[in-house]
Amino acid sequence: MKEKLLRIGTTYIPVTNVEFSAEWYVSRLGAELSYKDDDKAILNFANQSIFLVKSKENESSNFYDFYGEERFSLTFEVNGLNALEAIHKDFIEKEIKVGEIENRGHTGRNFIFYDLDANKFDVWSELSPIFKERYLSSN
Structure with missing residues (x-):
């Protein structure tokens, strides 16, 4: 096989409150919000797409x-x-x-x-x- 993995495109991070977490990543880390709903937020920063995914407490x-x-x-x-x-x-x-x-x-x-x-x-x-x-x- 000559093809190989080229980069990590997306990282998934568990969060309990998508709204608060998305705002925190944008205001504190300078992330760019590209999509948000009740279950996830998609952020772009550090040359990568980061998904904040609604999860259970203590994840x-x-x-x-x-x-x-x-x-x-x-x-x-x-x-x-x-x-x-x-x-x-x-x-x-x-x-x-x-x-x-x-x-x-x-x-x-x-x-x-x-x-x-x-x-x-x-x-x-x-x-x-x-x-x-x-x-x-x-x-």
């Missing part, structure tokens, strides 16, 4: 690893340490629950943040080289 996209540590399922990338520090400060000002900027022993720095339903996300200071080449290079 989240988080999971626990083998050692019992709660993990995030998504890492967002920013372009460098200065961008990471700026967005971390911006999230604090917008009263988003965030963790400290961390050195995890690999290239770059990270921090975590949470949405209204305690979905845990990661932000990393390093853009993938392929993304930089394709989308940020000056042609």
Whole structure:
């Protein structure tokens, strides 16, 4: 088979209140709302389509690893340490629950943040080289 998967087009995130969550993602993260009904909202941001799907209480996209540590399922990338520090400060000002900027022993720095339903996300200071080449290079 010569065909291969090219990109992740859509990510589904469980939320208890589609209206409140959609407004939160738009106002706090700068997402663009492209559709909303009682059961879902479709957002565009971070070069992806994000579906906020109405779910039962206490559902989240988080999971626990083998050692019992709660993990995030998504890492967002920013372009460098200065961008990471700026967005971390911006999230604090917008009263988003965030963790400290961390050195995890690999290239770059990270921090975590949470949405209204305690979905845990990661932000990393390093853009993938392929993304930089394709989308940020000056042609």
